[in-house]
Amino acid sequence: MTIENTIVQQIQKAVSVLYQTEIASDSIVIQETRKEFEGQVTVVTFPFTRFSKKTPEQTGTEIGEYLKENVKEVEDFNVIKGFLNLSIADSYWIDELLNTVHSNSFGQFPSNGKKVMVEYSSPNTNKPLHLGHVRNNLLGYSVAEILSANGYEVIKVNLVNDRGIHICKSMLAWQLFGNGETPESSGLKGDHLVGKYYVIFDKEYKKQIEALTYEGQTEDEAKKNAPIIKEAQEMLLKWEAGDKDVKELWSMMNGWVYSGFEVTYKMLGVDFKKYYYESDTYLLGKDTIQEGLEKGVFFKKDDGSVWIDLTEDGLDQKLVLRADGTSVYITQDLGTAQLKYDDFKMDKSIYVVGNEQDYHFKVLFLILQKLGKTWAKGLFHLSYGMVDLPSGKMKSREGTVVDADELMDDMILTARERTEELGKVEGFTEEEKIDLYNMIGLGALKFFLLKVEPKKRLLFDPNESIDFQGHTGPFIQYTHARIRSVMAKADYKNKISLNYSNVLTVLERDLIVNLAKYPDVIAASAREYSPAHIANYVFELAKLFNKFYHEESILKAEDPDVRNFRLDLSAATASTINKGMKLLGIRVPSRM
Incomplete structure (x- = not known):
């Protein structure tokens, strides 16, 4: 039992004896004594004056005298206005050092029987990890270790964004300009090699936009009509259709990236119990949408798209399924949340994601609650701020990322x-x-x-x-x-x-x-x-x-x-x- 808990219990007794009143422990305010005063534990006496019918100073003195007389841990006291400062006996501190602090289990709480998932890192497979990812990984790993020390069973997971237009950009640039280059032939880590082609794609894309605008197209038209972006979009459609050649290229380049990531993770000292991949989860959530329609949580518009109205919750209307039946991010996140819960049945789930996603997670958690998912109350977005260097903000697409x-x-x-x-x-x-x-x-x-x-x-x-x-x-x-x-x-x-x-x-x-x-x-x-x-x-x-x-x-x-x-x-x-x-x-x- 900590000294604070002991003092709370003894003050309950003191108030009972001195003022014939029973008080709840949570009504007793205990603080660390300020450095300029004698003592280690301070009790706020103002709340007790309604029982004592005396000034805070008189009340503090009476309680202090009771504690000094009846509690072996309290050696002395002083009262400053409405604050009772208690000096704890040296014998208590010596015993605390030798029998508590010196024990191997000091700082490790017993099991609380609860399970918590911490999802962190969540990289894209089109580039290496950067300084922002470093903060994410360190936060996720440390929070997981702290929760473990607090008695939780912790599951560390990593949801990898391994599909979509971003990886197709790297794949296409490698096809067009790579000449068969591999991590072995280039001497580059796999994630660095794939990141190199993401940057090459962006440079080529800008060149084509510039050429098309010179020919008279508006910038928006040029962005849509540049041949290289059309090819990347075509590649994504082929990937989603299961095209053998595209899938093999995707598998090879993602394999390079994963090998590179593992080296970085090992250097950072972080680990994961399970990996989830968006290529496996991106079609999830459609069952959840159907469930929500049946429950009246979602509604369909005339064009067939599915929405949820969150205006009464201070938010807005949110699209959850496109008119053509394809998913948006929130769709797959709803499905992935259900998948993770089905896999582990955890009491809490922590998402370590940058603060630019604050709104997204507010919507995600609210939808899950409205769907009646009892486990949704255990979801938490650990939102964190960006990391800057003295030289300024990081920009990944331009190849100036802080690797x-x-x-x-x-x-x-x-x-x-x-x-x-x-x-x-x-x-x-x-x-x-x-x-x-x-x-x-x-x-x-x-x-x-x-x-x-x-x-x-x-x-x-x-x-x-x-x-x-x-x-x-x-x-x-x-x-x-x-x-x-x-x-x-x-x-x-x-x-x-x-x-x-x-x-x-x-x-x-x-x-x-x-x-x-x-x-x-x-x-x-x-x-x-x-x-x-x-x-x-x-x-x-x-x-x-x-x-x-x-x-x-x-x-x-x-x-x-x-x-x-x-x-x-x-x-x-x-x-x-x-x-x-x-x-x-x-x-x-x-x-x-």
Whole structure:
């Protein structure tokens, strides 16, 4: 039981004894004590004045005296206006460190019996992953790990957009200009090779538009009449008709892309339990449309198209099936949502998709609810903002995209340069150096993208992200390595201060109080689907340890009991940093 829960229960008793009133636990407001005041836990006393018939200060004093007298964890108190600040006994914090924080299960909640699906990545197979995909993948993976730590059974899935006009553009350009080029003959990763032909298509398309407008067509006419776009559209029709040659070309080029994606996913450290492919799901949903027509949820217009009227919900009328019976995106998304639920029967389903799709998901979830799908209430769109670089916004069709592979390589190179400048690799083998540069470079990238709340648009500055003294992953990694170095010098193996009873210093107590918050931070991260809570918690923990390290002796403490206790405190800090960073998909080094 946390100290906050204990205090809530004891305040219920205090109010009952002092004012003969029973109060609900959720009516008691508990806060962390502000740094300028003594204490660790603050109780807001204003709500109790209606029972006590006294001022907030008098009420706080009476409750404080009751707690000090009757609750062993409460050592002292002070009242500032309507706030009762409680000082928790050192014995409580020592026990919390040695018996809770030090346990292997600290920060891992027991199974809650619930199942959650996290769908993320969802790439197109016409180009490699870029910086925006990196944020998507890191968010999806981290949220999945956080939910797992909270006791959920987690299913990570990837819905791949492997069909449509975009992939036909790459296929056609390869046919026209590729001369049989393959990943092996070109030395390019498969996704990069296919992306190259997507860019070639776009350049050729623009040339043809320019030529047609020069001949007198309007730009809109030229866009429709350019021979290359007509050929791409014809190829799509052939694909949908099952044309053998087109299907074989599609299968070959998608195979190249998947091999390339796997390399990128491995480098990013993300994984999936199941892949869904739009080529399998794009015809789904028509049964759902029929079901909706029968239930009166949808209506047919005179031309045969099917719609839903969401004006009463503050939205508009939405097309769900074209007049010719073909699907729109919402059709297949309705069908895919049903398929995923049929496959896994999950309690929650998280869609990690950029905020440009906010409206789409609002409509999708609302339609499913109107169709009476009981599981629809468990659907959630984890919407995130775009990532910019200092040089400006990314544009994929023009070949100026910030490629994920190149970005990771650049981060690792920068990590190498910074680490060698600072002389942090003395005594490392070449293999150990390479592993460390990977750890630092990718840690910097991941931390920088995850420390910001998902909804916010962010500016990614590679140089700022790798600062060893900043609000960065490398700062936390270096702190972990520093602690492990202290432990190595002490030949520390396991918890050693079993019966410690000394008075804690302010920094010792602050560090334990901070460590004790870790499970609450994980719970908050899971509730809000936000790895930023954990990223910023671990940074503050690392910062606090560095202050402790500089101001308190650990290995040179005169009292052996103090030395051993501080080693235990350091080990618990390293373990918690490691656990927190692991939930962000970030490895931490043992030395540097």
